[in-house]
Amino acid sequence: MMRKIRSIIICGFVLTTGIHSISFAKTAPRKSKADAGKTVYVKLKLNSDAPFKVSVAPLKYNKHLAFSFTLDDGYRSAFTCAYPLLNGGLVSPAIPDEYHSDQGGDGEKSDGLFYTNGCGKNVAFKLAVALNAGIVYDHPDNRARLSWAEVKTLYDAGWDILNHGYHHLSKHGTDYNTEVLQNIKVVQEKVGFTMTQFVVPGGEHDEGYEHIYEQDALKAGAYAVASYVGKGPAIDVNKPVDLKDMIYARNFLQSNKDSLDFKTIDRDLNRIDSLMKQPQPIWYNEFTHSVGDKNLWNLSMLYPEFKYYMTSIDKTYGAKGTDSIWMAPWQEVYEYIWLRDHIKVTSQQQGRNVVLKLEVPPIPANFRHTEISINIDTRTQFTVNNAAPLKMSNNGHNLLNIELGSI
Structure with a gap:
């Protein structure tokens, strides 16, 4: 286990940024398809009859670090700055907003930030947005919040949209249950999907309010809840992870008022x-709020610092560097871990011929990420002979990525 790196205080609560010691157990989400799962086979042809072993990769594409980064509250800079920086496109110039802040960036074109799927395909860095549907709107022109069209664009690009309460309410007298359920309802109506991950909103509150939010979210069908104290923000995923009603903590990043401080980003x-x-694969989780050119509420990251952070990670650990990072939002990683811990993969070899047997569990209907990565351990090369109806990619020597949603 790793020693604690540092502590931070948000809304009166202390979060620590160390690897949390967790218990391990296999669990199943509450909502599943009616079928009992499926069994599929994949035929491989080896270049020689060298010994062959197979295992499920701890993380998608067999990366070493899953890094989940969330932008809380649905500020417009998620779309105008973060999205084009990561996905490729023109970052917006200054957008003075209704809060006397700035939801724009440097106005420069980005080529995008990428890791690979281990089989030659670039995959853009993706974040999550913790959204309050009650404060999504299209006007005025200087709005500080996302519009529904922007939310849909982010979702369609693979970003995850997390439940953050309908109006971000936390004060005394808040109906927490309504905040949770109304947010699910409106996002379903507007964008067409059901949110399954909840992020407790901060602000003025009664002592212990976060525990009521946690329980109401879980009762409403959330698989996991981001709160002030819980597992993480760094989690060892080398073994099965107890995902049942998971409460997790996130590391909070913020700039120092409106003064750039790249030394802090270097830390x-x-x-x-x-x-x-670390010798074991890790799942790590961070968040901030806006990433525009002003430090909104002094709880955000200035765009130059956010850009420096993300582009440095890209150069060192992305496709341009060691290609060892999986930059994916919390829901995507959660769903991979669940699939990894419930699927059973075995193999039978006869000379150069290998048959993989995948016993796929009934996948919850509200999962959106269903790709699994299989590690191949052999001294020789291989080709896939027959994988219908599976969609997959492989690198011919040690990795096979299979889209389970295609069966």
């Missing part, structure tokens, strides 16, 4: 480097 990068040096 944050050193934390990522220390996680990369």
Whole structure:
């Protein structure tokens, strides 16, 4: 286990950024398809009859670090700055907003930030947005919040949209249950999907309010809840992970008022480097709020610092570097871990011929990420002879990625 790196205080609660010691057990989400799962087979042809072993990769594409980064509250800069920086496109110039802040960036074109799927395909970095549907709107022109069209674009690009309460309410007298359920209902109506992950909103509150939010979210069908104290923000995923009603903590990043401080970002990068040096694969979770050119509410990251952070990670651990990071939002990683811990993969070899047997569990109907990565351990090359109806990619020597949603 890793020693604690540092502590931070948000809304009166202390979060620590160390690897949390967790218990391991296999669990099943509450909502599943009616079928009892399926069994599929994949035929491989080896270049020689060298010994062959197979295992499910701890993380998708067999990366060493899953890094989940969330932008809380649905600020417009998620679309105008973060999205084009990561996905490729023109970052917006200054957008003075209704809060006397700025939801724009540097106005420069980005080529995008990528890791690979281990089989030659670039995959853009993706984040999550913790959204309050009650404060999504299209006007005025200087709005600080996302529009529904922007939310849909982010979702369609693979970003995950997390439940953050309908109006971000936390004060005395808040109906927490309504905040949770109304947010699910409106996002379903507007965008067409059901949110399954909840993020407790901060702000003025009664002592212990977060525990009521946690329980109401879980009762409403959330699989996991981000709160002030819980598992993480760094979780060892080398063994099965107890995902049942998971409460997790996130590391909070913010700029120092409106003054750029790249030394602080370098310390944050050193934390990522220390996680990369751990012998076991890690799942790590961070968040901030806006990432525009002003530090909104002094709870956000200035765009130059956010850009420096993300582009440094890209150069060192993305496709341009060691290609050892999986930059994916919380829901995507959660769903991979669940699939990994419930699928059973075995193999039978006869000379150069190998048949993989995949016993696929009934996948919950509200999962959106259903790709699994299979590690191939052999001294020779291989080709896939017959995988219908599966969609997959492989690199011919040690990795096979299979889209289970295609069966």
